[in-house]
Amino acid sequence: MTADLAWLPQPPADFAARLAAAEGRPDREAWDALADLARTRLDPARTARLDRVLQRRFPEASPAGPAWRLALLGSSTLSHLAAGIRVGALRRDLRVTVHEGAYGQSDREVDGEALHALRPDTVLLALDADALLGPAGDVGAALDRLKSLWARARAAHGCTVIQQTLLPAAIPLMGGNEHRMPGSLAARTARLNAGLRDAAVEEGVDLLALDDAVARHGLDAWHDPALWLRARQAVTPAAAPLYGDLVARLLGARLGRSAKALVLDLDDTLWGGTVGEEGLAGLIVGQGSAAGESFLALQAHARDLARRGIVLAVCSKNDPEVARRPFREHPDMLLRLSDFGAFAANWDDKATNLRRIAAELRLGLDSLVFVDDNPFERALVREHLPMVAVPEVPDEPALVARCLADAGYFEAVALTAEDRGRAQAYARDRARRDEAGGGTTDLAGTLAGLGMRLTWRSFDAVGLPRIVQLVNKTNQFNLTTRRLREAEAAALIDDPAVLTLQLRLADRLAEHGMIAVAIGRLVGRDLVIETWLMSCRVLGRRVEEGILAILAAQAAGRRARRLVGLYRASGRNGMVADLYPRLGFTPAPPEPDGAERWVLDLAAYAPPTDLPMTLGTF
Amino acid sequence: MTEDAALAALAPLFEDVFGEPVPLSPGLTAEDVEGWDSTRMIELVIAVEARFGIKLTTREVDGLGSVGDLAAVIARKAPR
Numbered sequence: 291m292t293a294d295l296a297w298l299p300q301p302p303a304d305f306a307a308r309l310a311a312a313e314g315r316p317d318r319e320a321w322d323a324l325a326d327l328a329r330t331r332l333d334p335a336r337t338a339r340l341d342r343v344l345q346r347r348f349p350e351a352s353p354a355g356p357a358w359r360l361a362l363l364g365s366s367t368l369s370h371l372a373a374g375i376r377v378g379a380l381r382r383d384l385r386v387t388v389h390e391g392a393y394g395q396s397d398r399e400v401d402g403e404a405l406h407a408l409r410p411d412t413v414l415l416a417l418d419a420d421a422l423l424g425p426a427g428d429v430g431a432a433l434d435r436l437k438s439l440w441a442r443a444r445a446a447h448g449c450t451v452i453q454q455t456l457l458p459a460a461i462p463l464m465g466g467n468e469h470r471m472p473g474s475l476a477a478r479t480a481r482l483n484a485g486l487r488d489a490a491v492e493e494g495v496d497l498l499a500l501d502d503a504v505a506r507h508g509l510d511a512w513h514d515p516a517l518w519l520r521a522r523q524a525v526t527p528a529a530a531p532l533y534g535d536l537v538a539r540l541l542g543a544r545l546g547r548s549a550k551a552l553v554l555d556l557d558d559t560l561w562g563g564t565v566g567e568e569g570l571a572g573l574i575v576g577q578g579s580a581a582g583e584s585f586l587a588l589q590a591h592a593r594d595l596a597r598r599g600i601v602l603a604v605c606s607k608n609d610p611e612v613a614r615r616p617f618r619e620h621p622d623m624l625l626r627l628s629d630f631g632a633f634a635a636n637w638d639d640k641a642t643n644l645r646r647i648a649a650e651l652r653l654g655l656d657s658l659v660f661v662d663d664n665p666f667e668r669a670l671v672r673e674h675l676p677m678v679a680v681p682e683v684p685d686e687p688a689l690v691a692r693c694l695a696d697a698g699y700f701e702a703v704a705l706t707a708e709d710r711g712r713a714q715a716y717a718r719d720r721a722r723r724d725e726a727g728g729g730t731t732d733l734a735g736t737l738a739g740l741g742m743r744l745t746w747r748s749f750d751a752v753g754l755p756r757i758v759q760l761v762n763k764t765n766q767f768n769l770t771t772r773r774l775r776e777a778e779a780a781a782l783i784d785d786p787a788v789l790t791l792q793l794r795l796a797d798r799l800a801e802h803g804m805i806a807v808a809i810g811r812l813v814g815r816d817l818v819i820e821t822w823l824m825s826c827r828v829l830g831r832r833v834e835e836g837i838l839a840i841l842a843a844q845a846a847g848r849r850a851r852r853l854v855g856l857y858r859a860s861g862r863n864g865m866v867a868d869l870y871p872r873l874g875f876t877p878a879p880p881e882p883d884g885a886e887r888w889v890l891d892l893a894a895y896a897p898p899t900d901l902p903m904t905l906g907t908f
Numbered sequence: 909m910t911e912d913a914a915l916a917a918l919a920p921l922f923e924d925v926f927g928e929p930v931p932l933s934p935g936l937t938a939e940d941v942e943g944w945d946s947t948r949m950i951e952l953v954i955a956v957e958a959r960f961g962i963k964l965t966t967r968e969v970d971g972l973g974s975v976g977d978l979a980a981v982i983a984r985k986a987p988r
């Protein structure tokens with residue numbers, strides 16, 4: 291078995307020509323064309339080839355925004371891994387630059403001069419067992435050494451840390467009961483890897499779980515003893531594209547680039563057979579046959595993903611009523627209609643339906659993963675909506691769930707209470723929309739009847755994890771897309787020159803949790819809104835007007851005379867391009883970096899009298 | 909596989925690894941090609957192994973003096 295990008299479609303036959311053509315195009319087009327090529331099953335040579343063009347064409351920043359700086363530190367050769375990381379990031383619409391530390395110098399370098407100058411956003415520690423444990427090193431001492439490296443990296447750079455688990459490459463000396471031999475390197479490697487889990491949770495460090503990857507693909511796919519001896523490459527270059535994707539997933543998860551919704555085809559994907567032809571009785575699904583259980587396996591995986599925060603949707607060419615019948619009436623179905631946040635079953639093409647689903651869920655198209663057994667439909671969606679992730683799922687239905695997991699679309703580094711309740715909240719929203727019967731309702735009346743309560747407090751320690759998650763993962767309703775490290779957010783708690791708001795929304799039907807964050811800085815008599823973002827789930831409810839009322843009151847309480855709003859276009863936040871003028875702000879000269887400035891005179895502002903919500907603190 | 913066939917099949921591999929077409933001949937050596945260092949050599953071997961479904965031993969890699977040597981190893985080990 292090889293460790294490669296098995297879920298991606300093969301690269302185009304004219305790969306080299308497309309690569310050359312992409313380089314000559316204008317920025318945005320060049321970037322998108324390179325990203326399209328990155329979303330194919332590239333081997334190591336083509337990964338490196340694409341990377342050379344990427345580096346030439348976009349040396350630092352890119353149309354995807356400023357580059358994210360990664361420092362790669364370790365005890366062996368790592369230079370062959372950088373290209374895969376950059377291309378893995380490109381696959382997620384991210385520009386990552388990689389600083390490769392000198393061979394075996396991680397202890398000295400982690401807070402040394404070179405890294406200080408670079409100011410890395412993330413430090414990745416990729417040490418191998420020989421260096422960390424040596425011939426007789428103690429596991430506890432090695433863990434302490436790692437913890438101290440993490441602390442030093444954070445103190446020096448305020449960065450996030452990724453720790454690679456040890457590649458279990460040591461050769462066992464006893465066999466299955468290796469753990470009974472105290473000095474065995476294989477046994478100590480396993481113990482250190484186990485200990486890393488707890489330590490990483492305690493310290494808030496993300497793990498790059500190479501030991502799990504080895505369990506998945508086999509040691510041969512990840513480690514070649516001949517290359518270890520020839521070039522001190524612990525990870526074989528043959529696995530470098532996948533290694534890079536694993537790293538990029540972790541960075542993407544911290545930056546809100548992980549997918550948020552799983553969109554499923556029905557016939558021959560969620561059950562065997564065509565419900566419109568064979569009827570309920572003819573469907574292959576459920577216990578009792580291997581084929582029926584294979585389809586249930588994907589349903590079970592989808593349900594489990596929903597429980598940890600992934601929204602489910604259906605996209606099927608089917609009669610709308612017929613498509614719903616199995617969910618209502620087939621006793622063996624695991625998934626029910628109430629599990630879905632959107633349900634598109636009709637005769638329109640799937641690209642159109644995916645657009646509708648994204649709009650209905652208020653998610654970007656790049657937040658969707660679409661699973662379909664039909665290669666034609668997959669190709670059509672890839673062509674029209676390249677930003678939608680469409681895995682090349684195997685013909686064998688029993689393997690579809692594993693293929694999805696291999697692709698790592700839903701990579702997450704932490705779980706919050708909001709995550710656990712999210713899928714249910716989306717499904718309830720849909721039920722409410724269905725009840726209301728579409729677009730003919732009286733919106734003002736509906737909102738007034740919801741009994742919304744918008745509450746706020748300043749940043750505090752309890753709220754920090756969700757605040758940082760929301761700030762870094764919200765792309766659409768985000769005025770400036772300023773990202774925030776946890777240490778930076780913590781520093782704001784006691785900063786007297788800064789007004790911080792964490793906001794929660796509840797209504798008669800649901801507790802939505804923390805849905806918005808705003809940060810304003812007092813500059814003279816201006817309160818400059820450096821950060822303002824909101825979860826798209828509560829769009830269309832006039833919540834932004836409520837937030838402005840709170841901001842205005844708090845700014846006035848701090849003797850500010852004006853609110854100054856900033857808008858910085860990111861390519862993803864077009865939906866708020868007109869937010870400030872809509873709220874009554876007037877234009878002012880732009881910031882030096884080109885960000886728009888909008889001003890609201892507080893003396894002339896009064897909150898709307900018909901806001902359909904109460905405002906308060908929590 | 910004949911050595912000529914192996915040599916022909918190597919051309920696209922060299923192009924991917926070096927980022928541009930490399931005019932291949934049996935006598936071509938690493939000194940003749942700019943950027944053909946030890947790292948490139950490993951990339952090349954990895955690409956050959958994946959493309960032809962074979963594994964080169966350390967001894968075979970050390971014994972490679974020219975493109976012709978590489979074609980000969982491939983011709984000997986690759987199925988058909």
